Amino acid sequence: MKNELPIVYLARHGETAWSLSGQHTGLTDLPLTRQGERTARQLGERLKGLIFAKVFTSPLQRARQTCELSGFGAVAEIDPDLVEWNYGKYEGRRGDEIRAERPDWNLFRDGCPGGETPQQVSARADSVVSRVRAIPANVLLFTSGHFMRILASRWLGLEPTANSRYFMLSTASLSAVGYENNISRPVIRFWNDTRHVDIEPEIAAHASP
Template structure:
């Protein structure tokens, strides 16, 4: 694999109170917890040797703060397409509560009442992919868990409904997408790396 081919790095934001409790956190603009701040700051060491042509972040504060703590405050550009899934009526709820009412519900297949459908989130991901594929060099993106999963499967040409549920993603983790051989062969190079977080 050519080392000159660009890599798209995906950083999930640090821990929030709702990511800790398991509540669906879409557009609710929660801050990082203390541990979330600590783990986000550890991304700085992990990323310091990599040169980025562009850096983008979701405008939600959990992503912006993670971006700042990772050392990219002065260079990151906010992109509204990078916000987390709009969960509509399921915002702030637990999966167990939703399944008690709708046992067969699946986020990546069904979307959320009053919120976004999988196709709408995929369309946002596709717009971002279209933009970053035109950038000559490595790109770093700060966003949220479900959006990053949709972005990843769209990168390799799959549909969210049949693949996203198989991808686990920890807070303050780093993943990377790229190419095999040439720009016509997109691949996943790294997934859910959080060894920098430590104990």
């Protein structure tokens, strides 16, 4: 019988006031809305029965709250590399406002003035990938949408500037990356699963950066 290779589960945080309004939420430390708290609990129901060797969460409270309400607060470790993109001067602004000034702006190609470049975010993602690949069992990460999209690209060995824009995510969604057919070929196992959320899935505020 073949040994199953580990899976890395990726949980996006629940709804915040700015994810609802479409404002870029990087390091602004917003809490979950009431609806966000509810869907975080539903995410916990989705994760029941799964066993994780390690659970890591972003230090931002929207991720930590989602982790706690999902039932993993007691075992989670804070990983600073899991924080969302630093949007610099674009923090709190909506994508349509930014593109009114810069029509061809693409976050994953251009980054943000006064914030992180795609290369800097990619370096953080590479650090996370390196650490979780060293754990020979399933891992669960609680983080944010844009960082998670970069992380998926780097897991696959893809350049995030060309590929991350296609990985749309909803709040309180669950995704997973792993390996194909018990060989060390990185793949996406599933993406943006919202079946545990009993409302119409919210389209990610940053779906088209």
